[in-house]
Each structure stands twice: as structure tokens, then as C-alpha cells.
Amino acid sequence: MINHILHSSLLKYFLKRLAMAVLVLFLVSVIVFIAVRACPGDPVLSKIGPHGDASEENYNRVAAELGLDKPYPVQYFIWLGGFLRGDFGVSLINGADIRATILEKLPVTLELLVISMVFAILLAIVFGVTSAIYKGSVYDQIIQFISTGFLAIPAFCFGLIVILIFAVDLKILPSMGFVSFAEDPAGHIRHLIMPVLVMGFMEQAALTRYIRSEMLEVLSTNYVRTAKAKGLPTQAIYYKHAFKNVMVTVVTLVGMRIGQLIGGTVVIEQVFGWSGLGWYLYTSVVKQDYPAVQAIVLLIAAAMVILNMLADVLYAAIDPRIKLD
């Protein structure tokens, strides 16, 4: 493994992917910067407020204070420089430090994200492997039917149906809201169940399909056939030989899918009133709090670029058959 990593072609591949990632990150930051500058509304006027002094003198003063009097390229580099130093600016709405708010909301979203992802992976492994082993059986058909169904429904629709069942009809779970774990641990978990259920089942659909097809491919390889011919017990073949290989795919898939899952939290947090980063982004968009929108979107896109790069490199490191080009 160590030898393989030190192998020069892999190192070269890593450096190449790193250079690509930096370039992509630069383009991403330009897109975010342009999009936010193109937004309707004048940030200077909204800073002054509807009842403030909008005279030309005061307008120019506030514009200079916000750094908006400089040409766009200069504004861009000042903003980017600030961002790289971890200075995300302050909210246009209430003057709160954006970094502090993000740091407060991030763990809330990460908790939801990580638990849902683990739940989705477990479901997908059980479904995908079962459906591949019993290919063509009733189980396979039911599982395929379920995953096809989940691919055809928006997450928020499924969320509303889950609320309808568990909160409105059965009245066993609170329909929405967020309680911090420190305040009320049991309440916190009760509020967490439905969003996790929804995100887990939604994400499971795509993962199950990948795992099923990967497992089918592995099961048709020569070494699995050899193991069968040797007379190894079927269970051992499935779990020791086939499944190990499928795990490589799972690792990569998680890296690839995590971004879409983060996107999914925006809608899910809105449905369940879970006050995390997605909720913060949504309220910032609605209130036209551009510095906050800018910071959240760029942060998440950056996380995605880096995670994708790591997934690619990890995949190449684990599986020597991957062509490094």
C-alpha cells in the first residue's frame, strides 16, 4: 500500500488533481462573486435602511465603508482574501458575524448529514447486496421497485408524507422544529428521527442501484467463480470476497454523493424546521442577505471540490487498475 502510494504516477496524479481543484475553486469563487453582484437590490441602500439618510454624501460614505466604491476586480480580491483568512463579513440584516453563525449552524447540519448518510449506506448495502445475490427473485423486484420509486419523488414530498403519517395521523413524533441536545436530549432525538428517515431513504435509492450493479459484476468475476468451485461456503464468498470489493465503490460513492446530500439538507431542513446551515442559507436567500449567501455557498462548493478530489485520489490509491489520466 505504502509503496503504491509513493509510486510516482500516483503522486503525479494527486498533484494534477490538486492543480485542477485549485483552478475549479477559483472559477467557483468567480461564479459566486458574479452571481451575488448581479442580484437585484442595492446593498448600500439596504445597509442604510428605508428610514436612514440616503443623501449622496452619506450613500458614498456607506459604500466606501462596505468597500463597494472600488472596481469589481479589486472588490473580488478583497473579498476572496477575507474569505481565505476566515473573515466572512457581517450579515446585512442584523450585523451578526457570519462566521460565528456558520460555526453555530454547521454541527447541527453535520449531525443530520452524517447520521442520514450512515443510515442510507446501511440500507443500501442490505438492499443492494440482497438484490444482487437473489437477482430476479421477488426480493430483487421489490427492492428495485422501491429504489425506482424513491428516484421519482422529490425529498420534500416524501418528507410531507412522513409528517402526515407519523405526526398528523399516528401522533407519535413532533411534526417539526429543533431542540438542542443539551436542552432536551430525548426531544432532540425525537425531532431527528423523521429528517433522518427521509434523507436516508431518499439517498438509499441511488446507492442501492450502484451497489447492486457493482455486486453483480463482482459475482461474475473469475475469482468468485474459483472460490465457488473450491467449495467455499456461499456466505464466506459473499462477505469475504465479493463484499470487500464492493466497499471500494461505497467509499467513492460517498465522496461523490455527499455534495448532493448537502444540497438536500436545504430542502429537508426547511420541511422539518431543523435550524442548520441549510435553513440559514434559505433564510439568507429570502432576506437577500448576500454576504451570508456568498459565504455559505462558496464554503459548501469548496467542500465538495475537495471531497471529490480526495475521493478520486483515494479510489486510485485503493484500486491499482484505475487509469491515472
Next chain:
Amino acid sequence: MKVKTKKEEKLQRKKVRVTTVFSVVLLAVALFAMLFPSVLATHDPLELDIVNQLSGPSREHILGTDELGRDLWSRVVYGARVSMSVGLGSALLALILGVPLGLLAAYKGGILDSIIMRVMDAFSSFPSIMLAMLLMTVFEASTLTLILTIAIVSFPAYGRIVRSSALSIKERDYIEAARVSGAKPGYLMFHAILPNCMSGIIVQFSLFTASAILIEASLSFLGLGIKPPDPAWGSMLSYAKQYIDRSATYILVPTITIFLVVLAINLLGDELRERLDPTRQK
């Protein structure tokens, strides 16, 4: 001799499946609703009926009513005008943006390829709903801006698919032969390489239409789509959510509509993939 081969061909052709019939019929209805909503609707979608608020299905309102007593069936039918046209329109626009870029990247290679690919990478670095939200704050919400936004979100995926299939086709002998005999780059790209990528493009078109409908629904659920009172499936649900404990039909009607339409498109896409791609077997 000729008759026999035709017969064999007929035998080899796959049977039409129930799911395909279901998808085609359902999509035909949805397209009809998009084009001629007034024929299918039983009421004006904006007509208020204060006496029948949040009612269940009845003879007057076959699928019940919303919080203002508006007929849900008619609203879902008129909602197709936005949801279906945004789905189809943005998949088409993404194709118009993505296909030439993918072809160009594959054909020219080198630095141009790298530039095109990195720009596409940048656009696909955002979770799709997040980029769509960002763009919808820039544009004023309308059918056209929704189409543009969702097309921008999904064109990189198109470009990448076209590029990768064009790359393998580019190396084939008949392309080389056409090049040597003096064919111009434009001819090579659009008349020699593109037709051979078509089957993949058609399959992707169906998948993108489905995902575009899902994105539009999410955007209008978040209040970033078409403004009320005009109905769209997603925005109906954001109002239905407020009355979730008073009317289940209000939630179920738009949800089932979206589900059936997207399911039909996906099933049709699977069917197309199997028919158009001879290497993929069930």
C-alpha cells in the same frame, strides 16, 4: 428469403411492456394538460369557493379543494403548464448548451478541452439545488428564468457525457477517413460524430427532464418559483404544508402527480436505454 428475416426480426424485437404503456399514456395526458389545460380542467384554477375550503373529493370537486376553496384537480392540470414546460424546456436548453461544448472539447482536445471541462467542473461543484437557489435570487421568477436556471445547473452533465462518447467515436476509422478526404471540422463534429452519440443523448434527455421537474418542484416549494396565485406543483405543496393537519388530500394530490410524471419519464428512459443500447442487456 426477405419475408423470413423480417419475421425473425419481429420475433427478436422485445415485447411492449405494461410499464411502457403506462408511461406513454401518462406522459401523453401530462403533455395534453400542459398544452390545453382548459380542456381537462373542470374549474378555473383561480376560482374561489369559500364554502368548500380544504374539502375532500366530492362530486363538485373530484380531488377536493385548497385553503381558498380552489379546485385541486384544475390546479394540478394548470400546474402542468409551468412544471412540464420548465422540465422539457430546461432539458432542451441544457442539451443545446452542453452538446456543442462536449463535442468541441472532445474534437479539439488540448487546452480548449481543459478550459471547457474546468468551467463545467466549476458549475457542477455546487449541489444542484443550491446553484439553482443562487441563480433564482439573481433572476426574477418566471417560466423563462426557471428554464435558464435549471439548464445552467444541468448542462455540465450533458457536456461530459457527450464528450466521453465523442472521444471514443473520434478515434474510429471512418472519422479518420472523412478527415483525410477533406471534411471540415464542423461537418465532422455535427454530421459524423454527433449522430453516433445520439442514442446516449436521447436517454439522457429523458433523465434530465425528470430531474428538472424535481428541481423546479423543490424551487417552487421553497418559494423561489412562479409567484402565486398561478399554480405549480411545488408551490401548491408549500401551501399544503401549512394545512397538513387539516387536509391530507391537499398534500397527496400534487405529490402523487409529481411522482407519477417523474416515474413515467424514468421508466421510459430505462426502456429507451435498453432499446437503443445493444451492449446493455437486461
